Amino acid sequence: MAENMFLYWGSGSIPCWKPMIVLEEKGFGGYKNKLITFSKKEHKGEDVMKLNPRGQVPTFKDGDIVVNESNAICDYLESTYKDKGTKLIPDDKAKRAKVLQRMHEANSNIQQKLLVDVIYYMWQTKEEDRKEEDVKKKMDALKEELNRWEGYLGETKAFLAGPEFSMADVYFYPYIAFAVRMGLELEKLPNLKAYFDKLSARPSLQATQPPHWKEEEPKNTPLKGVL
Ligand SMILES: N[C@@H](CCC(=O)N[C@@H](CS)C(=O)NCC(=O)O)C(=O)O
Numbered sequence: 447m448a449e450n451m452f453l454y455w456g457s458g459s460i461p462c463w464k465p466m467i468v469l470e471e472k473g474f475g476g477y478k479n480k481l482i483t484f485s486k487k488e489h490k491g492e493d494v495m496k497l498n499p500r501g502q503v504p505t506f507k508d509g510d511i512v513v514n515e516s517n518a519i520c521d522y523l524e525s526t527y528k529d530k531g532t533k534l535i536p537d538d539k540a541k542r543a544k545v546l547q548r549m550h551e552a553n554s555n556i557q558q559k560l561l562v563d564v565i566y567y568m569w570q571t572k573e574e575d576r577k578e579e580d581v582k583k584k585m586d587a588l589k590e591e592l593n594r595w596e597g598y599l600g601e602t603k604a605f606l607a608g609p610e611f612s613m614a615d616v617y618f619y620p621y622i623a624f625a626v627r628m629g630l631e632l633e634k635l636p637n638l639k640a641y642f643d644k645l646s647a648r649p650s651l652q653a654t655q656p657p658h659w660k661e662e663e664p665k666n667t668p669l670k671g672v673l
Contacts, residue, residue, distance in 0.1 A: 447527075451477035454494050454505040456484055458656040460561075461516035462504045463620040468523045470650035471616070473531035481657070517553065520616060532650075534613040545607040548598070548614035556621045559584075559591045565628055568668035585672050592635060592673070595622075599637035606641075611648070619645050627659060629667025 451474060455462035469477055482488035482503055490501040498505040498514045506512070506519045513522045524534045536542050563584045568576075595618070598606060607614040622642055626632065632639035645651055 447530075448474040448476040449478065450509045452507045453477055453479040454482055454489070454497075454503050455479060456482050456489065456503045457658045458624075459503060460620045460624060461502075463654060463656070464516045464616050465504050465506060465519035465523065466654040467616045467619070467650050468520045468534065468613075470653050471532040471534060471611075472523055472527050474523075474527075475653065517617075520613060524613060532611060534611075534616065536610075536612070541608060545612045545614045548607045548612075549617040552614065552618040552621060555591055556595075556618065559588045560621055560625055564588050564672075565624075565668060569666075589673060592638065596635045596637050599641050603637075615645065619651060623651075623655075625669055627664050627667075629664075629670030629672075631670070631673060634673045 448469075451469070453462075453465065453469070455466065469475065480488075480493075482491075482494070488494070489503050489505075494503070494505050495501050497507060497512050500514070502514070504516055504519055505514050508522070508526075511522075513519050520534075535545055567584060595606075602608055605611050605615050606618055619642075622630075622638065623646070626642065632642055
C-alpha cells in the first residue's frame with residue numbers, strides 16, 4: 447500500500463509534518479516521497495503543479511487519487527485506512543467529539559495566535575515598526591492560549607484528548623515543537639513540557655522531525671522570554 451503513495455514535502459513545514467505523522471502512525475512509513483527545496487522553487491515544478499495547481503506542499507498521491515491540503519490528507523488517511531496502525535479518531539462519539547474539538551482548536555487558535563500573530567509578525571515587521579503595546583497584546587494572547595493547553599493536559603494527564611495518542615496530537619505537536627525551536631521555554635508550563643518531551647520521543651515524531659532542524663540552528667528565536 448505504502449509503495450503506491452507519494453508525498454512531496456518540505457522540511458520544517460507544519461502542513462507537511464501533520465500527514466507525515468499520520469503516515470507513520472498508520473504503518474505506511476515506506477511511502478515514496480520527494481523533499482522539495484523551497485529556495486530552488488521546486489514546489490512550483492511541473493511534477494508538483496500538475497497534481498497541485500497551487501504549487502504547494504504537502505502534495506499527496508495514493509495510487510491515482512490525489513489529495514492536497516494537509517488536513518484533507520490526514521482525514522483521508524484516517525478514514526480510508528481506519529483499521530491500519532494507530533486509530534487516530536475514535537468511534538465512540540464522546541471521545542470523537544473531544545478529539546475533533548482539540549484538532550480544530552489547534553488548527554485555528556494555535557495557528558493564529560502563535561504563527562500568524564506572533565512568529566510571522568516578528569519575522570515580517572522591522573523592529574522600528576513594531577509598537578510595544580501591540581507586541582505585548584500579542585504575547586499576552588499567546589501566553590493565555592498556551593496556558594489553556596496547559597490546563598487541558600492537566601485534565602488528561604496524558605495526551606491532548608485523553609489517555610491515547612490521537613489526531614489532536616498530530617495537529618498540535620508540530621506547533622509546539624516549532625514554538626520551542628523559536629525559543630519558547632516550557633519550564634513554566636510543566637504539563638506542556640512533559641507532553642512535549644514524551645511526544646518528541648515517540649517513534650512517529652522521531653521519524654518525521656524536520657531534517658534541517660538537526661543541522662541548523664534557527665536564525666532567530668522571537669519566543670525567548672515570552673513566558
Ligand atoms: N492550506 C495548505 C497550506 C500549504 C502551505 O502553505 N504550504 C507551504 C509550505 S508550509 C507552501 O507550499 N508554500 C509555498 C507557496 O505557497 O508557494 C495546507 O494546509 O496544506
